[in-house]
Amino acid sequence: MTAALPAGSSPAEEEPPPGEPLPPAPGPETEDVTGEREEWLSKLLYGRVTILAPNGMINTGVLYGGQRMNRGEGPAGESPAPPPEQAGPVPKADLDEALTAFVEPTWFGTARTKLDTGLLLLSGARRSGRRTTALNLLSRYPGPPILHAVDADADLSTWHPAENVKGYLLDGSPGMLRRGVVDRLRARLAAARTRMVVVLPDDPALLDRLEEELGEAPVPCLPPPATAIFARHFEHRVPSAADRDRRLGWVDGKDLAETLETGMAPAAVVEVVARLAAMNGPPADGSSVFDSVEGFDRREARLLVESLRNDPAKLAFLLSVCVFEGLDHRLIRAEADRLLTVAAGRLDITVPGPPDGSSAGVDVRNPEFVLRHSLSELLHAIRAVQSTVEIRHAGYPFRAEPVSFAERGRARALLEHMWRQYSRMGPLMTQWLEGIDNRVELTLPTGEFMGMAARWSGGSNSLGHIRELTRSDRWTSREIASYALGVAAKDALLAKEIKHRLREWSTQANWQSRWTVARMCGTEYGTTRPDEALGLLHRLAGVTSGGHLESVVLQATVALHNLFVRGDRDAVFQAVRDWADEDHPVAGIALRTFPALLNHDRDWFGGQLTSGGEWSGPIVDLTRRGLDEERHYANTCRVLLHWCVDAAESDELRSAVQMLLSRLAIDVSHGVLRLFVTIDRNEAPDPACKDIAAAALRDWREGGASSAHRAQPSPSRAEWTYT
Known part of the structure; x- marks a missing residue:
């Protein structure tokens, strides 16, 4: 397998697809989280790696419209409002839809009796079936099959019905509904042998006023079960x-x-x-048929919440009922009161102005008000749109509702304008973005922006904002810096400065800077400049001061691995072999990297071993070195044991591992002896591998004292600082 490893991020339960960043770790960035990331990277380097298929994008868009008399599409995240009632004949399609499969409510007969007087006032909440019921009531009467809609703002004191119309529907809150107006309206309707249903909103104040004025209450529209x-x-x-x-x-x-x-x-x-x-089958994404279908739609929710913005007590009561719906009213009111206490003024739209200054004694807008701006208001203000729901992945599937600008390139133009025109914006943006959570969906666009900002800055300090991130103790900040440098390096002038800076940082005592250099070498920046990347890794390997050496070395190991699987394998392997012969900490990185390469590209190593290629000898030598060095034995042995187990499934791998074990058996050093004992005692390895190990152990035992010296630990050429 030749999948490049991500050079850094956070752990997750699943291995990433080839070349993908690691999924994020939840929670704040701590030393424990950083340790988990490094442990996970080590498992990727030396353990079994499952290559996952690239994640697909699943569209689970919300449906709008098509619900009874509710037509048309609405903006993302909001159900559309019904269109204003147009005066004139009710469209046949609307009437047919209303009459189809209609279920009579229990009060239908009562409403019919009221309508016999010529006029019916019908009240109810939106989507409760008021209009559908009204059309069904009017359709039950004999006469021409024509129903007309009346403008909601019609003056009923002067309005007259036309001839040959079975009935009229007025959907809204007409004014001037006094007793005399209603009596004269009924008389005109009776003369024309027609009827009218007035559909009213569920407004308690309006309904109380009408009942007091007319001496009769509108019929409440309570839908059937x-x-x-x-x-x-x-x-x-x-x-x-x-x-x-x-x-x-x-x-x-x-x-x-x-x-x-x-x-x-x-x-x-x-x-x-x-x-x-x-539906044509079960939902593939596990969604429900109720997703985004609300008995109380989003538009009405918005209207109700907006109507209560000036009344914190009612707003608290609304929230309490929403959470504790169905409980005793005493409990609900008690929780509403407690919410007001907890809110500590955050439900108040205004607060008293400061005692001194022009606002003294005057209420001002409360900056802590939790309903200060709705998402819809914010989107409208900046001319952005919210797209339909998508299924995305970050080590786990989740639903996302993307927000973007309608015009392509608008975001970049706005950022460039603010960065160039307002000198104090840069430091604020850097401070803000440095603190983001370690989530790939955040770090990638942040790095992209930081890199573009370097190109917008110009001058001799165009990388200053990125330099601050490279010095950070936070893994995420350094990760962003590496992304940003890669983006900035696409500019020819900045690429020269970045090359200079990376050489400078690679030997600094500041471990965070060396970590960033190692990280850069394993990204596209390094794989497109392999000679430069290998030189940088060699330089930083010689620095042992500054602490956190393990973190730097792990990044260097991952970088070498990525350079190997994405670039010139011969050049990278030659560097690893040469570094292993050096008497300074570079050798530790080489011996640590070798088993990772062996683990992730069996085809290349197997081909070298079975064909007797130019690297077959160095492969055997490095394997022996890794086994004999105590610090590297575990990783080297683990990878070779995987080879032996998987050889049962592949003739090519079996031939390669047989060749490697046979050449190791020629000189059974201490580490090789431990490997053969492990293979011999394990049930999983391929029988051919177990035979070679058993034969080597038998020869070693029979060799007695004459061979005993070969099984002693080889003297360490150096106590490597890097392990």
């Missing part, structure tokens, strides 16, 4: 009982039953039925 609506519409949309049963088997039946029993608006029930009827 959601289960009855579901059954009627499902049977209409899917006539086959067997087909209905099959579709119900594709969804969570318990979830469906419980949701319907707790009550859903008729429009929402009809949408659920439409989704079930349109």
